[in-house]
Amino acid sequence: MRPLKPHKMRPAYIFGTTFALCVLAVSPRSLPAQTLRPTQPALRYVGTGSCAALACHGGRREPLGLKGSEYSFWSTYDPHRKAYGVLFDDRSKIIERNYRRLGSVEKAAPENDATCLSCHVHPNFSPKSVEFEQHLVADGVGCESCHGPAERWLSAHSERWWKGVSDRDKFELFGMTPTKDLTYRAEQCAVCHIGTPEAEVNHDLIAAGHPRLLYEFSNQQAKQPRHWRIEDDKSRTPDYEVRSWALGQTVGTRTSLRLLESRAQRAQEIHEPGPWPEFAEYDCYSCHHDLKQPSRRQDLSRGDVKPGELAWGDWTLNGTRRIATEKSFTSIDSADSALGRLQRLMANPSPNASDVTRLSRLASAELVPLIERIEQERFSLRQVDGLLSGLLRSSESADAAEWTQAARGYLGVVALARARSDLGGPALDGLAVDRLTSLRSSLNIPTIRPGDSRLVDSPADYDPSRVTTELRSIREIFPR
Amino acid sequence: MHGRSNRMRIAVLFALPVVVLLTTYALGQPPAEPKTFTTASSEIRYLGSAYCSLCHTQPQPQLKNSLQHVWLNEFTTWSKTDKHSLAFKNLKEERGLAMARRLGKDVLKAETGCLGCHSASVAEVMRSSTDKNQGDAFNRADGVSCENCHGPGEKWLGEHASSWWRTKSPAHKAELGMNDLRSPSIQAEKCLSCHIGNSDEKKVVTHAMYAAGHPPLPSIEVATYGDQIPRHWRTLQEKRDDGKNNPDYDPKAVENHLAYEGDQLERSKLAVVSAAIALKTSMALLAKESNSSAAKPNHEDVPGLGWPDYARFDCTSCHHELERPSWRQDRGFTSAPGRPPVVRWPSFVAALGVEKLATDDPKAKLLLEEMKAHEAAIDDATRAKPFGRSEDMGAAAAKYAAWADGLAKKLETSKFDGKLVTAILQRLVQEASETDLDYDAARHVGWTIWAFRSDLGKNLKNGEEVDRILVRISSELRLQLPTGRDQSIEKQLSDALRTMGEYKPTAFREDLKSLAPLLAP
Structure with a gap:
């Protein structure tokens, strides 16, 4: 974990800390401060109702980012609001029936299933306390799902001294997630959008009908109806766009590796081993495509991947490797790195789970110094250009340009193009926007195939040669 | 050249x-003739x-x-x-x-x-x-x-040209290494050793071979496929008639032919017996591969031969575009979501064989319970983890293969006449119309219906209407086989794969539902 910034001692802060320690001392659940983590389920969630007062965060919701309107804005525009409600849909019932092998939709109650609620409410949600927290369940992914359980900080955070408390202390003493810190923020989103050992979307659940997870921190933030001001993000870190893209890639890879480690570990348990091989780890479209003749896939040459083997890490690895190269951690990009060896191992139809456990642990450890470097070092325009050209070249590299890699490449280019203008680079001209728009439409799914009424949720008509050409034409826009 | x-x-x-x-x-x-016989030895030379x-x-x-x-x-x-x-x-x-x-x-x-x-x-x-x-x-x-x-041919080449060869028993010929292809189960064994696979004979298509371009092995109904081969033999019916009508025939040779009961509906019998053999063959292949996996995780020579070899599982369970809405997810899963089923298309028609035996002998109903138990054991092994737990799968598949072999032997000695075939045709259509069959199983059922129907000929009531529906089914499932050397798979494969991808079980069920009342007794 990154070192936290040193803080100035202010009188209000000293008072606040003392107050907090007093609270801890009298609390029946009191724990030594240093072991208190916000992930401890001991902390109580108070519900969005406590945030919603007109005078607090429930003020008028327009315009966007208006202080005091956060709750109203979230509850009106943010899809996280519907996370619980969606469990009552027919589709959710079908997913539950399939996943729990219930036989009939009537028996399905996803709204009571701990696995669902761990992301559709919050990761520490305990179904045993459903009655106790009934009024909170309905919030879906509410304020505390991201900001942390408010038991200790609800009243404190409106006090004047609160601003003087360090992020670390807010986190460790009070249980509030430092969402202003992009590493924490990226991890916080990844808890549900990639998954943790406690809350994951595995292939069983996807096959039952749950959408697959595709974590893209930078662009998902850009798309999300935001109840905070991006100007504030940018004033904290002027290289906000590239930083959030880079942290999204690397933190995302690290979270994925931790999840893989836990999956491989559970696969080795003697009693009720977890599913293995875990196909959610792979590119869906490695297997999920109609069989066709002629088949472009049969003539793909993908390094070490032999005919009939699976592509692992297509969504996760490329961006991280480009960042590693740009930040002079070239070892991460080599075939001998833990990541390289893991990728080779994972191509097996049934990779050895204990080897995967070991290598994924090593590989996520390999990323720690890289993430620290990103946190400590400001990105320059020159580095952004280096990332752009590396990303484009790797995404277009001839026949390796499967949809997943190309789509991730496109999203990276869009994020980095935003970053360039923030760092003083010229804004994209009309031609550049046209080319990016055209690439976007080439990558678009779902597609309806000509003469066919099927609504296809996979890139059935994907044309790698066209996308490769478009990627190449986009490379011309940016300096080399 | x-x-x-x-x-x-x-x-x-x-x-x-x-x-x-x-x-x-x-x-x-x-x-x-020697007193005792053993099966043909693999030591005999080609x-x-x-x-x-x-x-x-x-x-x-x-x-x-x-x-x-x-x-x-x-x-x-x-x-x-x-x-x-x-x-x-x-x-x-x-x-x-x-x-x-x-x-x-x-x-x-x-x-x-x-x-x-x-x-x-x-x-x-x-x-x-x-x-x-x-x-x-x-x-x-x-x-x-x-x-x-x-x-x-090493041991029988000379003798089989003799005038007395026809008077020799099938057991004697087997001893010399000749396969008695008049026997439906032996014929099916030979065809299916390649068209499904046989590890002992080193006839295995692996997933790596498929991924490298081998066309998918379709399901196969031996009687219908056999009808499409340019014929260099006579049917059992023809052989029997030859024997009866030709005064030059040695009576012992006639007797040998009659042993195959040429007055039966031989296509129908072959269809049902070969389904049991197909079940046996696919289970034996599964057993062999899943049992050998621990010792040989990565086979040195044959590309991709390690457990799990995805080729032992239903292709379209994984190989389909992701769709919304998804009929698979709406339908639900007999095994479990994300746990593809093993290749088991023969079992639906094989179960019909069990029902046939039960009409002859009420005690044979027990066989149905046994079959259900075997299916459940395979299901359990499949459910245990994605692509199955190999130890359980190996054991369950070996037992199921042995059972299916027994079923084939029983069916081979039972009689298939017009009345029986009319009854099992009706039963097959009825049951299949109530089941969501995968593409391979649906085609196997489709071909079996054709085999029954063509055996019954004019004796089938509502024949014309039945045929109209069968023609529709045939075009929907591409039951017409690419016959003859000019009909290369290269010309067919693209369309064949498209049909496979677009298959939906509901359409086939609807066809069968319209067929069922026409066949009702």
Whole structure:
């Protein structure tokens, strides 16, 4: 974990800390401060109702980012609001029936299933306390799902001294997630959008009908109806766009590796081993495509991947490797790195789970110094250009340009193009926007195939040669 | 061209001793049959189709006593019109070469695993391990030739040309290495050893081979497929009539033919017996691979032969575009979501065989319970983890294979007449209309319905209306097979795969629902 910034001692802060320690001392659940983590389920969630007062965060919701309107804005525009409600849909019932092998939709109650609620409410949600927290369940992914359980900080955070408390202390003493810190923020989103050992979307659940997870921190933030001001993000870190893209890639890879480690570990348990091989780890479209003749896939040459083997890490690895190269951690990009060896191992139809456990642990450890470097070092325009050209070249590299890699490449280019203008680079001209728009439409799914009424949720008509050409034409826009 | 001239040269070279040998048999007396028989040994040598061509293309004067049994065009029919004679040649065509490139393997080498089905790797293996085959006329370029189906000819070649051969029992012929292809189960075994697979005979298509370009092995209904082969044999009905009507026939030979009860509906019987054998073959293959996995996680030679080999599972369970809405998810899963089922398309028609036995003998109802238990054991192993827990799968599949073999034996000795076939046709349509079958199972059912229907001929009521629906089913499921050497898979594959991808079980069920009332008693 990154070192936290040193803080100035202010009188209000000293008072606040003392107050907090007093609270801890009298609390029946009191724990030594240093072991208190916000992930401890001991902390109580108070519900969005406590945030919603007109005078607090429930003020008028327009315009966007208006202080005091956060709750109203979230509850009106943010899809996280519907996370619980969606469990009552027919589709959710079908997913539950399939996943729990219930036989009939009537028996399905996803709204009571701990696995669902761990992301559709919050990761520490305990179904045993459903009655106790009934009024909170309905919030879906509410304020505390991201900001942390408010038991200790609800009243404190409106006090004047609160601003003087360090992020670390807010986190460790009070249980509030430092969402202003992009590493924490990226991890916080990844808890549900990639998954943790406690809350994951595995292939069983996807096959039952749950959408697959595709974590893209930078662009998902850009798309999300935001109840905070991006100007504030940018004033904290002027290289906000590239930083959030880079942290999204690397933190995302690290979270994925931790999840893989836990999956491989559970696969080795003697009693009720977890599913293995875990196909959610792979590119869906490695297997999920109609069989066709002629088949472009049969003539793909993908390094070490032999005919009939699976592509692992297509969504996760490329961006991280480009960042590693740009930040002079070239070892991460080599075939001998833990990541390289893991990728080779994972191509097996049934990779050895204990080897995967070991290598994924090593590989996520390999990323720690890289993430620290990103946190400590400001990105320059020159580095952004280096990332752009590396990303484009790797995404277009001839026949390796499967949809997943190309789509991730496109999203990276869009994020980095935003970053360039923030760092003083010229804004994209009309031609550049046209080319990016055209690439976007080439990558678009779902597609309806000509003469066919099927609504296809996979890139059935994907044309790698066209996308490769478009990627190449986009490379011309940016300096080399 | 080279292959053929080579073959002819060898044929000429060996013609003389063979003719001498055959003449000896032709003039001699029948040897006494041994008291006990064992199954044909794999030690028996393959001689090569050049030997067969000597008599099966033109009459040999010294063998005129046997001529009533020979059409003289068997060899030519096979070599000129039957696709099986192209099996080896195809390895050297565009697709074979592309597969070799993608796999990084020489597809013509025995250890790569292609020759098992595209030629005869058993012979190849023997050839490399001993010298005793050196100098014979076996030519792997013959592809799937005479002895691949009829059995290696070393011990029976001479005797089978004799006038007394027809009077010999099938057991005697089996002892000499000849397969009794009149038996539905033996015929099915031979066909399915390639068309499904057989590890012992080194006939296995792996997922790596598919991924490198091998066309998917479709489900197969042996009677319908057999009808599409340019025929170089007579049906059991024809053989029986030959025997009855020809005063020159040795009575013992007639007796042998009658043992196969030519008055039965032989296509229907073959369809049901071969379904049981298909179940046995696929389970045996599964058992062999899942049991061997622990010892050999990565096979050295045959590309991709480690457990799980995805080729043992239903292709379209994984290979389909992701769709919204998804009929698979709406339908629900008999096994479990994300746990693809093993290749088990034969079991639906095999279950019909159990029902058939139960109509003969109420005690046979127990078989249905046994079958359900075997299916459940396979399901449990499949559910345990994605692509199954190999230990459980191996044990369950081995037991199921043995059971299916027993079922085939029972069916082989039971009678299939018009009344019975009418009844099981009705039952098959009814049950299939109530089940969501996967593509392979649906086609197997479709072909089986065709086999029953064509056996019943004019005796089927509402025949015309039934045929109209069957024609529709046939076009929806592409039941028409690409027959003849000019109908290459290369021309068909693209459309065949599209049909496979677009298949939805509900459409087939609707067709069968409209068929069911027409067949009601």
